[in-house]
Amino acid sequence: MFAAVYIMTDGPNGTLYVGVTTDLARRVSQHRAGEIVGFTKRYDLKQLVYFEPHEDINAAIHREKRLKKWPRAWKVRLITRENPEWRDLYHDLFR
Template sequence: MTNRPNGTLYIGVTSNLARRAWEHRESMIDGFTKRYGLKQLVYYEAYEDIRSAIQRESNMKHWPRRWKIRLILEMNPQWRDLYETLA
């Protein structure tokens, strides 16, 4: 999640991406995303196993910012909000 291209980044894990992204968009959850106005879903990865997703989240949170931006640019070079593409 972000607030604008090259803006503040948030990484999280959920079992229901569409619901969780909607909650962030609507500022329903107090915390980091609400405080910084992070409402745009610009990158995601899907995993069958929640343990794999949690491990990936943990790893990515320790990455340098430029690595995270590189992933976003590979998937979404225009930093479009991907929320509408979720089924």
């Protein structure tokens, strides 16, 4: 099992959400289905545009906290560097 830090959005110029989980496929499925009450449901964030795996949940939590403090422009650059077209990476999790 690995942990992951991930970013959800509703589009390239939309709202960003940074989260952490130990089951990325399940968590993103829950966001997409609107099962998680809170920020992602309120803003209809269903596209997974970035994730990074971590072997240790504590390292993932630390990284998530750091990313949440980043200015939006830095997060956008991070996403664009790894996913220039801002593709929804959800289906890539099952390959």
